[in-house]
Every structure is written in structure tokens, then in C-alpha cells.
Amino acid sequence: MANTTIYDVAGAAKVSLATVSRVMNNPEKVNPETREKVLKVIKDLGYRPNAIARGLASRKSTTVGIIMSDVSRAAGAQLLGGILDVAKKYEYAVKLFEMDEDSDKKEVMRQVVAEQVDGILFLNDELDPNEMGMVLNHISDAQIPVVLCNACYDEKDIPSVAIDYEEATYDITKELLQSGKKKIYLASTVHKYAINYKKIAGYTKAMKEAGLEPLVFRTSGDVSINTLHFQEFLKNNKVEAIIAVRDSIAVNFINVAFKQGFKVPDDIVVVGLQNTKYALLSRPTLTCVDTPVYDIGAVSMRLLTKFMTHEDVTDTKVLLPYKIVERESTK
Amino acid sequence: MANTTIYDVAGAAKVSLATVSRVMNNPEKVNPETREKVLKVIKDLGYRPNAIARGLASRKSTTVGIIMSDVSRAAGAQLLGGILDVAKKYEYAVKLFEMDEDSDKKEVMRQVVAEQVDGILFLNDELDPNEMGMVLNHISDAQIPVVLCNACYDEKDIPSVAIDYEEATYDITKELLQSGKKKIYLASTVHKYAINYKKIAGYTKAMKEAGLEPLVFRTSGDVSINTLHFQEFLKNNKVEAIIAVRDSIAVNFINVAFKQGFKVPDDIVVVGLQNTKYALLSRPTLTCVDTPVYDIGAVSMRLLTKFMTHEDVTDTKVLLPYKIVERESTK
DNA sequence: CTGAAAGCGCTTACAG
């Protein structure tokens, strides 16, 4: 079955191809009778316009590009879920681009631009300010609307959607302080995520306000490396509470603590900052800041559609609400 | 900065646009000197051909479509990881399409075809045979190469990449039987995944060979629903071992068992059939069939590139090797 | 080895 084209439709409906095109794009400009006739043929033939040809002619691909570092990480996948649902609703196709540490960032950006996306959702939060600046310059040179999705960059006024990570971490640190804990550690990652710096900032602020020394340490995302690391850590430090930038790190810590003879939450209190499924599958279950990851994806995609259709946008830096979910790991 | 086109390059290099095109697509047909000259201009101008225009003219979009049901599930995201890496290597762009229970499957297929993808990777394993047949017919009508990626459909001879789930489940059930267990349950899902039927088949075969009654029960993917379910289940059944189609279900079961006073592995032995990160973050850690999810994604994408470039393919039904990883949940 | 020209399947002013 050769694909049906606009010519086939025009032929069968006995109109010009311009009319068929109008029926699809500006139906109000077509006489209702001919419109119905054409619509019927379209339906009978199962016609859908060739998206590539349409894209070339209209200079709009109705496609958005998602730039992310690692799909397989839980949070990234959930962001994608929200993005896809909204993209489908507004009839945008979605192209995926990976940009990790090893990528030639310039090359990736050139590719994204060459693919003619109408908008970009930037999910990579692992770039240093220099790289980030270069990437954003590339995008603005190409005049493509962009929204940072669960990523941040304060140097420029780029639209973004996230939660206030600094405040959230400040809040939960305060809660721990109020419950009487003093030796509160923050487990961050060795990688340089911009968001994690915000978390560190919020934690540090709360600790300093309480007259305490901030106790930040960095660990890997790898379970077996972390396990060794935590074993040593627990031997050498007195720990009353720990906040982890990722839930999986928190759960890993809980497991190591139990094996060393510590009880959570009786001896050590543990909290996560994401609220992924790991938090529910932990024993004890993990108290978390609940980051609405799906919503961040959905809202950022919606925001991007507004930019792409030149709607008025009043609020370009969206901070979604978050809450704290108390579970067993803090009793 | 207006995007540079092939005309700009041709003008700057003082050649025709046909020559520029040849330099990019058939460099061997161009005089080395002019080739170098053009290449230099391309580099200086940072030119990348408009992928849309190229796609229209060549009738190849160098884009593959990924059809999946839920990105945010762990296994799906990992498959995507493998797919993206290989796609990048072979310079294919990747478009993502969601097809879940509620989707109008025909409509999704029409969209995929309209988007002019050169090949399709089908990751959705939740369709019943009728729907699956319809989808595959749609694809073969459009004459687009397709590979089933971690999904199966036995009615037709469609290329696919997976592991032998039946054999794997048979193997691990045998191991449990040999260790002396008799009351071995298989926890499957309420959803109708084709792959899970294979797992059930392998399990059932092993049980019957041992002269035992297969004990399959179905549960949800939702943690709180499962928790209630498992609580009842443990009250009413004598369980010596449990095999779960998903790791998260296995971990959830372990947690409920401990809270009811059962010890894993002493009282009940538990195994998973995936080997995701959940297995490592469980306490005790989870013995698993290790399904090489990333590899399944990577190999299926590689296979698809062969079909797209009309290479000879001898083996269209690829079954990747798997192994069993013994961990604490089986002592 | 190189260029002029047609064509990919659409959209969109421009006439009428």
C-alpha cells in the first residue's frame, strides 16, 4: 500500500490540493459542503499528511526536542512521562537526544538544531556553568524556545520549571533540627548537579542558623561503591540523621546501617529528597520531600507549547509546590 | 543568526548546491580538491543539512520510532538507554510514541506512519493478540521495518529481541525445587503482558514435571495495593518460596513478610526475574534471573538498522543469554 | 567530476 498523498485526496474529492490543505489547516476558510466532502475522502483513505513535507513547507515541525543525560535514571523517566502526556495532548511529536558527560555538547546542539525542532526541553542538570552558557547561546542563536525542566541556571533569565529545592531542603533540615537532632549529614553526589547545590545551600542555611557545622559528604550513585563507603562512614562518624539527595542513596544507607547494627529510625533517622518508588519499597519506608516529578515534566511541556505558539507568558520561572511525606524512617 | 542552508555553502565555496550535497552524501564522487574546499566552508559556517528537507528529498528520515506503553517503568527506561546509545552510533534520530491501554491504537499507528520513521521499535508488551495483529498489519502495510524489543508475538514471524523467558523461569523454578521447596508461588501481574505468559509457562512446566500443582497468583504493580494483598496472602497460605515477575513486587513481598514475622530467606525464599536496581536495594538483596535489558534495547536497535539498510539478516529472532544472580534472598 | 533541473509532499500568498 503506497502512502496516500494530498494529491490522492484531491483527486478523489475532485478539488485542488490547496483546498485539501485548507480543510486540514484552515477549515473555516472552506465552504462547509466541500469541507465535508473532503473530510469524508480523508477518512475513507485514512489519509494523514506527511509530517516531513508539512514541516518543510510550513517551517514548523511540530516536534520538540528533549535533551537529557540518562534516560534510565528514575527521575528522568518520570519527567518524560509527564512530558509525553502533554506533548500528545497538544499534538507535538517528541525527539530524544542524549547529552552526557562524554558527549561533544556543541555537536549535540548542532544536531538538535538540524533536526528542526520547534522547541527544546532541557533536562540535563550536570553541566557546569560554562558548558551551560554555551548550550543556551547555541539555542538562542537558533531562536528556538527552550524550557529548563528540573534543571537550573541562574546566570540568565531562562524559563524553567522545578520546585524550590533550596527551600525544600531547608524545611526538612529544620524539621530534623526541631526533633532534637544535631549530627545531621547531607549525602550528596560526586557529580556536579546544579540542583544538588541548591539542596546543599538549603541544608547549610538551616544548620548554620542552628549554630551547627554543616556536614556534607559526597558519594557515588553506584550501590556497591556506596555500600563500602557507608560502612566506613558509619564506623568513623556519629550519625543522628541523614538526608540524601537521591532516594536510592537513602535506602542504600538504611540497609548498610541495619547490617552494622544501627536501627532506623531509633538510632538514625533517614530522609530522601525525591519520593520515588524506592522510598515505598524501603524497610522502613522512607520519609521524603515529595518532588512532583511527573508534574514538572508536564508543566514544562505545557509552558513550552505557549512559547512555541507565541502566547503571552507571565511567569517564566515556575516553582511547583512540594510537600513532605512522613514515613517510618523518621518514626 | 538565520540558519545556514546549502545555498549559503555553495555560494561561499563557489560551487553548485549539487556538489555540496555530494560532498555530504557521496564524497567519493567529488574531486578531492573541491571536496576539501567545500568541507572547509561547511566547517567554517557550522553547516548541518536541514534534516526535514533531506528527509523529504531522500524519502528517508533517518529517524526511528519507539512505541512504548510507559516510559517511567524501570525496564522500559533501561531499554531506551540501550536503544539511544546505538541509535546515536548509527546516526538515527529517535521519536517517542506512547501507546497505552487507553490509546486509540490505530490512531497512534497512523501518527507513527505520518511521521515518516524509517523503522519501528515496538516495546509495548501489553496488547492482546488481536490488537497486536492489527498494529503489525498497519506497519507491514506501510512497509516499515519493525523489531519487537522485549515483547513477543508468536502468531507471525516478526523480528524480535528478548531472552528466553520461558526457559529462564523454568530454570530458576528448577533450582528452587532442587533445594527442596514445594510450595513455590509465582506472583504475576493483573495486566496481560505476553512476556508474563511465557514466564508462567516456564514455571508451570517445572512444577508439573516435579508432580506439583502450579501456584500462580496475580497482583497489582501498586505498592499499597500489593501490601494489603500480600498481608492477606501470607495469612492464608503456607509459602516456602516465591518468584515474582517484577523485582519491585518481590521486594514488596519481602518487606511484608518481615513485618508479618517471616524471615527471608530462612522461612521464605524470594527471587525476582529482572535484576533491576530494586534487587540491590532490597534487604536482603534479591536473587534474580538477570535480564540484560540494556542489551536487549541495544541489540534490537542494531538489528533494526540492518533492516533499514537492507543488510542480510540471518537470525531475526534473537534470544540473548541470561544468567542467574544468587544473592541473599535465597541464602 | 560538475551543474542545471526536476521533484519529494506539503503550505501559503496571490488572483479570480
Next chain:
DNA sequence: CTGAAAGCGCTTACAG
């Protein structure tokens, strides 16, 4: 309200 025609930025026979 409708059609003829140009054009989107490329590729690819076809001449030369």
C-alpha cells in the same frame, strides 16, 4: 470560496 503557482531545503538522475 477555490485554484494555479511558487517555494520550503534538500537529493538525484541526467547531461555534458
